[in-house]
Amino acid sequence: MTTETEPQLLCYHCGTPCDDSIQADEKSFCCNGCKTVFEIITANNLSTYYSLNERPGIRATEKKFGYLDNPEIAEDLLTFSNNNTSKVILKLPDIHCSSCIWLLENLARLLPGVLRCQVNFTNKEAAILYQSEILKLSELAGFLSSIGYTPDISVAQSKNEVRQTKKRRISQKIAVAGFCFGNSMLLSLPEYLDSTFLLNEDFRWVFGLLNIVLALPVVLFSGSGYFTAAYKGLKKRFISMDLPIALGIATLFIRSLFEIITQSGSGYMDSLTGLVFFLMIGQWYQGKTYHAFSFDRDFKSFFPIAVSRILADKTIISVPIKKIRIGDLIQIHNDEVIPMDGVIEKGVGEIDYSFVTGEADINLKVQGETVYAGGRQKGQSVKIRVSNTVEAGYLTSLWNQGSGKGNKANLEIAANAMGRYFTIAIISIAVLSGTIWFFLDPTRIWMIVSSILIVACPCALALATPFAFGQAMRVLGNSNLYLRNASVVEQLAKSRQLVFDKTGTLTTEKSGRTAFHGDLTPAEKSWVVSLTRQSLHPVSQSIAAHLAKFDSVPVSGFKEHRGKGIEAEVSGHIVKMGSNEFINSQNHQSGTYVMIDGINKGFFDVNTNYREGIFQLLEVLQGKFRLHLLSGDRERDRSSLTKYFEKVLFRQLPDDKLQYIREVQKESPTVMIGDGLNDAGALRQAHTGIAVVDDLHRFSPASDAILKGSELPILDRFIELCRSSMKIVYAAFAMSLMYNVIGLSFAISGNLTPVFSAILMPISSVSVVAFVTISIQYIGKKLMPPTDKNQ
Amino acid sequence: MAVIFILIGISLLVACGFLFAFLWANRDGQFDDDYSPSVRILFEDDETE
Numbered sequence: 016m017t018t019e020t021e022p023q024l025l026c027y028h029c030g031t032p033c034d035d036s037i038q039a040d041e042k043s044f045c046c047n048g049c050k051t052v053f054e055i056i057t058a059n060n061l062s063t064y065y066s067l068n069e070r071p072g073i074r075a076t077e078k079k080f081g082y083l084d085n086p087e088i089a090e091d092l093l094t095f096s097n098n099n100t101s102k103v104i105l106k107l108p109d110i111h112c113s114s115c116i117w118l119l120e121n122l123a124r125l126l127p128g129v130l131r132c133q134v135n136f137t138n139k140e141a142a143i144l145y146q147s148e149i150l151k152l153s154e155l156a157g158f159l160s161s162i163g164y165t166p167d168i169s170v171a172q173s174k175n176e177v178r179q180t181k182k183r184r185i186s187q188k189i190a191v192a193g194f195c196f197g198n199s200m201l202l203s204l205p206e207y208l209d210s211t212f213l214l215n216e217d218f219r220w221v222f223g224l225l226n227i228v229l230a231l232p233v234v235l236f237s238g239s240g241y242f243t244a245a246y247k248g249l250k251k252r253f254i255s256m257d258l259p260i261a262l263g264i265a266t267l268f269i270r271s272l273f274e275i276i277t278q279s280g281s282g283y284m285d286s287l288t289g290l291v292f293f294l295m296i297g298q299w300y301q302g303k304t305y306h307a308f309s310f311d312r313d314f315k316s317f318f319p320i321a322v323s324r325i326l327a328d329k330t331i332i333s334v335p336i337k338k339i340r341i342g343d344l345i346q347i348h349n350d351e352v353i354p355m356d357g358v359i360e361k362g363v364g365e366i367d368y369s370f371v372t373g374e375a376d377i378n379l380k381v382q383g384e385t386v387y388a389g390g391r392q393k394g395q396s397v398k399i400r401v402s403n404t405v406e407a408g409y410l411t412s413l414w415n416q417g418s419g420k421g422n423k424a425n426l427e428i429a430a431n432a433m434g435r436y437f438t439i440a441i442i443s444i445a446v447l448s449g450t451i452w453f454f455l456d457p458t459r460i461w462m463i464v465s466s467i468l469i470v471a472c473p474c475a476l477a478l479a480t481p482f483a484f485g486q487a488m489r490v491l492g493n494s495n496l497y498l499r500n501a502s503v504v505e506q507l508a509k510s511r512q513l514v515f516d517k518t519g520t521l522t523t524e525k526s527g528r529t530a531f532h533g534d535l536t537p538a539e540k541s542w543v544v545s546l547t548r549q550s551l552h553p554v555s556q557s558i559a560a561h562l563a564k565f566d567s568v569p570v571s572g573f574k575e576h577r578g579k580g581i582e583a584e585v586s587g588h589i590v591k592m593g594s595n596e597f598i599n600s601q602n603h604q605s606g607t608y609v610m611i612d613g614i615n616k617g618f619f620d621v622n623t624n625y626r627e628g629i630f631q632l633l634e635v636l637q638g639k640f641r642l643h644l645l646s647g648d649r650e651r652d653r654s655s656l657t658k659y660f661e662k663v664l665f666r667q668l669p670d671d672k673l674q675y676i677r678e679v680q681k682e683s684p685t686v687m688i689g690d691g692l693n694d695a696g697a698l699r700q701a702h703t704g705i706a707v708v709d710d711l712h713r714f715s716p717a718s719d720a721i722l723k724g725s726e727l728p729i730l731d732r733f734i735e736l737c738r739s740s741m742k743i744v745y746a747a748f749a750m751s752l753m754y755n756v757i758g759l760s761f762a763i764s765g766n767l768t769p770v771f772s773a774i775l776m777p778i779s780s781v782s783v784v785a786f787v788t789i790s791i792q793y794i795g796k797k798l799m800p801p802t803d804k805n806q
Numbered sequence: 807m808a809v810i811f812i813l814i815g816i817s818l819l820v821a822c823g824f825l826f827a828f829l830w831a832n833r834d835g836q837f838d839d840d841y842s843p844s845v846r847i848l849f850e851d852d853e854t855e
Contacts, residue, residue, distance in 0.1 A: 063850065113845040120846070136841040183832050190832070194825045198818065221811065225818075 028053050029163075030070035033564060036537075045564055052162050056118070059125050064118045071114035072163055080156035082321030082333040083168070089152050092168070094142075100130065101147040105166040107159065110139045119164065126150065126158050185302060189295045192237040195229040196288040200773075202226055203285040207770040223275035226284035230268060238264050238291045240298075256434030256477050259441060263472025264291065270465045283469060286772045290474050293780045301481030301501045303488060322347070322354055325398065341401055348396040355388045355405050362397030366390035393549075428502060429741070430480040433748060434473070441471045448763045459765060466767040470758035475751030475779040479744050483787045487740040490795030495723035496705075496733050503719045506703045508737035509684045513636060513730075514676060514697070515660075516689035517646035520707045522625050523724060529561040533617015535609070541565040542585040543609055546592060549573045550581050554607055555592075558619050580607075588612050628728030633659040635731045643679065645672050647693050672697040688730075689716075732798045739794045747787050754779035 026033045026045035033045035040057070044050040049072060056064050064071060082088060095102040110119070115134070118125075119141050122132040128150030132143045141164075145155060156166050202222045245261035248254060264287065271282030323346040324334040331346060336354050339345065344360060347353055353366070364380035368390045380386050386399060445467045452460050484501035491498060498504065515521055535543065544562040547555040549570055573583040580593015591598050591610040595618075598610040606618035636642060637659055644660045645667045657663050664675070672689075673696035679685055680702060687694065687701035690708065695716035698704030706718035707727055722730075758775055761767045831837070 113848075116842050116845050117849055120849075134842050135839040136845075137839045179835070179838060182838075183835075186832055186837065187829055190825060190828050194821065198821065202814075218810075225814070 025070060026072075027065070027070065028072035030072075036564075047566075048161075055125065055162065061118060061121055061124065064114050067114040067117055068112045071112050080153040080160070080166075080168075082335075083153040083156055084151055085321060085333050085335060087338070088321055088335050092152070096147065099146050099148045100144060101152070102142065102144045103152065103155070104140050104142045105156070105159070105168070106138075106140050107164040108139055108167050109164045110134065110136060110141075115164070118162070125162075126155070129155070182302075185295065185299050188237040188240075189292070189299055192233050192288060192292040192295050195233045195237075196285070196292040199226055199229045199285045199288045202229075203281065203769070203773065206281040207773070219281070220278070223278075223282065226282060227272060227275060230271070230284045230287055233288045233291050234264060234268050237295055241294075254435040254438050255431045256437075256473065256480075259434060259438045259471065259473050260294065260477055262438075262468055263474075266465050266468040267472070270469065281769055283769050283772055286469075286769070286776050289773070289777055290472060290780075293474060293777070293784075294477060297478040297481040297485075297784075300485040303485055303492075303501075322351075336405055339401055339404070341404060343401045344398055345401060346396055346398050347392045349392060349394055351392055353386055353388055353390045353392060353399065355401050356385065356403035357399035357401045358383060358385050360398040360400045362395060364390075364392060364397050364399075365394040367393055428480075428505060429744065430477070433476065437471075437473055437476065441467065444471075444759065444763070452765075463763065463765055466762035466765070467759060470762045470767055470772060470775070471755055473751065473755070474776060475754055475783040476748060478780055478784055479747035479751060479787055482784045483740050483744045483747065483791060486788045486791040487736060487795075490736060490791065490799060491733060493795075494729070494733070494799045495726045497721045499719045503703060504737045504740055506684070506719065507686065507734055508741040510640070510686045510703060510734065511683035512641040512643065512679055512685040514643040514645060514679065514685060514687045514701065516672075516687075516694050516697075517644060517656075519690035520688055520727070521629050521644075523709065529557050530620045531561075531617060532606070532620060533609070535616055537565065538586075539611060539616065541568055542588060542590050542611065543592070545570050545585050546573070546581060546583050546590045549583065550575055554619075555581065558592075558607065561619075626724065626727055630659075632728045632730060639731070641679075641683075643675070645675060645697070647672075669693045669696050673700050676700045688722075688727075729800070736791075736795060736798050739798075740791055743787055743790050743794075747783050750786065751779060751783050 024033055024035060024043050025031065026049055027042035028044055028049035031045040031049075033043055035043050037044045037047060037050055039050050039053060042053070044053065052072060056062060083092070092105075093101050093103050107119070110116070116136060119132050119134050122141075122143065123129045128146045130144040130146060132141055134141050143155065156168070159166055202225055205218065205222070241257050241261040241264060244255065244257035248257060267283050267287040267290070271284050271287065274280035274282045275284075321333045321335050322339065323331050324339065325331050325344040325346055339355065345354075345357070359380055359382050361382065363382075364378075364384070364386050366378045366380055366386055368378060368387070378390070385402070388403075388405065445464050448467060449460050449464045452463050481501065484504040487504045488498050488501050491504075540562050544559055544565045545567040547559040547562075548567055550556075550573075568586050570583045570585050573581070575581050576593065576597065580591060580597035582589065582591040582593075584590075588611055592607055595606075595608055598608045598615065606620050608618045609616045633642065642660045644656060644663045646663075646665050647667050647669075653663060653665070664671075667675070672687075672694060676685060676687055676697045677700055680700070684702045686703045686705060687697045688705045688707060689698055690706060694704075694706075698706060698716055698718045703720065704718040705720045705722050706716055707722050707724050709724040722733075754775065758767070758772075761771060
């Protein structure tokens with residue numbers, strides 16, 4: 016008996032562990048795909064690819080892109096096209112290192128017809144200019160796929176443009192505010208010095224006017240967001256942090272304008288521009304987004320963008336999904352996703368709904384039965400008569416359930432609550448001091464009240480949250496938890512209940528410790544893998560993954576005996592795999608036995624692959640949170656799981672999960688942690704939805720955060736960091752309130768001078784920001800283990 | 807001292823020029839990708855054959 020051990024050899028191209036069976040140029044490869052790519056690259060004198068980084072390749076998977084030649088689809092994708100040259104921007108999620116950039120930018124040397132290729136690493140995109148006469152778009156996409164960079168072609172690509180402009184807009188606002196702030200400070204400085212310094216009264220007038228000119232773009236362009244936000248809030252009878260800021264900016268500007276024009280003072284234009292400048296930096300810091308991830312991916316990106324439609328005269332054409340009408344006949348090939356509900360017209364549907372339901376079983380559907388969108392056909396192609404458009408399908412309605420506007424329960428944001436109390440407090444103080452001064456000296460009321468509004472402008476208060484959460488988001492991102500936006504930090508900090516999905520979340524899809532006990536020749540291994548690839552049972556999949564390097568051979572007469580095993584004829588041999596009862600083994604050890612032509616060859620030992628460290632995590636979380644487990648799969652491992660969870664539910668349909676979340680979140684803030692489309696509704700419904708993925712750039716359902724599967728075991732620390740960040744925000748609130756008390760005491764007593772405000776404002780802002788970022792950085796260092804950043 | 811008016815005017819004009827240059831570059835997408843250019847410059851221009 017021998018046990019398979021992993022050889023230490025790594026594929027020269029992609030770094031997957033492999034043996035020395037596939038070789039070229041004295042280098043080993045894990046599969047023929049990698050070898051072919053290596054040969055293409057070296058044949059074109061591009062082997063620098065391998066010298067820039069070690070093992071930079073990606074395991075190639077070939078995909079068909081024939082539908083890209085449909086002019087309507089191409090039109091959506093091409094950014095520019097004339098008679099012979101076209102430009103397309105393709106999303107290539109596999110771009111990950113400098114070698115990738117190098118190879119792709121030398122694409123013209125690999126593929127005739129490509130004129131130029133420019134990579135945008137940040138967005139993982141390549142802009143390719145090519146000659147459409149020589150090269151078809153489908154060939155281009157196919158070639159990229161064959162060298163490992165499979166384009167991610169989805170219908171919703173225009174969104175990126177919007178995001179880009181938004182990102183640019185904030186830098187423009189910072190630039191304008193910073194420019195005006197700097198110049199305004201220079202012009203205001205003489206005011207603050209001894210008055211003899213000013214040789215001439217004209218200076219005062221001219222400098223004042225210049226200050227007005229400089230402040231205008233700051234108020235109208237850089238600070239405009241606060242006015243619109245405050246206005247929108249007021250319209251909805253809601254006071255947020257934006258209102259006191261807008262009030263402060265407006266008062267500062269009007270009062271300064273008044274002082275300069277009447278020549279009664281020098282105004283506060285430098286404080287105003289500085290204030291907006293700091294606020295804009297705060298927004299930029301908070302606004303960090305992970306461009307490479309899609310948090311809003313909708314169900315459509317699951318579906319192919321085109322399907323084969325069979326016309327009345329039996330010709331088959333590729334048609335964009337949105338052009339398919341009810342009653343059309345479409346053909347679904349092996350491994351394709353059914354894009355819309357329909358009735359089987361011809362063929363047998365062996366449909367895997369694991370995508371929708373989370374259950375890993377194949378449903379057999381015969382002629383006349385209804386199939387639903389989202390299922391994946393396994394086996395021969397079937398013809399389906401469409402009975403529902405994409406928009407009206409079952410899956411779509413499922414997806415949309417959690418997404419109704421205002422449906423998603425959001426927790427009150429602390430900064431907004433703070434802003435509300437703050438505004439009320441400031442307005443009452445202003446009214447009160449106004450009344451008092453009415454009796455003391457009515458001529459000074461206007462000055463006192465405006466001073467109060469100016470000094471109370473909650474700059475430091477408003478900066479605490481963006482910097483704290485922005486910093487927390489960066490620390491989490493370094494440990495592979497990517498948040499949709501900074502406010503998720505607060506949602507996570509407040510969470511009290513965690514709801515886990517099982518398959519794919521607590522367990523991994525990859526085989527962890529699959530071992531074979533017995534002897535199999537390489538040929539037999541390829542029979543075994545061919546057989547297991549027919550089945551979707553998790554055990555079969557683990558074995559198939561374990562033997563991934565062996566190529567498939569044709570299989571006939573495949574049969575799956577539910578709960579027992581599988582069998583088929585492979586290359587003329589009868590291969591049976593399953594439990595020991597299934598193959599009548601005398602061996603009593605449990606495992607998946609292999610029988611070839613009636614001879615027992617040994618067994619596979621497959622563990623249900625819980626993620627490493629998952630039980631330690633559950634133990635830690637147990638005392639701090641209420642834990643729930645919802646599994647779409649059938650009941651297994653109940654006994655080992657119940658001790659951790661308050662409730663363990665199996666056979667949960669997507670809708671059940673959603674309803675469950677809706678129920679429990681009435682009690683306290685809830686986090687849903689899941690992975691598949693079957694969790695999509697629940698992820699959206701929960702206060703915070705965390706999607707767990709093994710490959711960060713592949714598909715994940717819409718969620719608030721994306722977590723790399725390998726980091727799930729430190730989930731408790733992630734939440735801990737969020738909670739600490741929250742405490743630091745409160746400390747920063749206290750700090751800025753202290754500054755406000757100081758400022759207010761000057762303002763109420765009528766002693767606020769421009770120079771005082773010009774000093775107090777930056778000091779308060781900078782100290783709050785420094786306190787917040789440094790302390791969160793420190794906590795992050797203490798909590799987070801150093802990980803290699805793999806973005 | 808009146809010269810200071812001219813100087814301030816000129817310096818503001820120059821500074822505005824830079825601001826404008828930045829805004830232009832920003833709108834054009836110069837700062838959209840902050841990684842690839844840093845790598846691209848290091849690639850050798852090795853010609854084939």
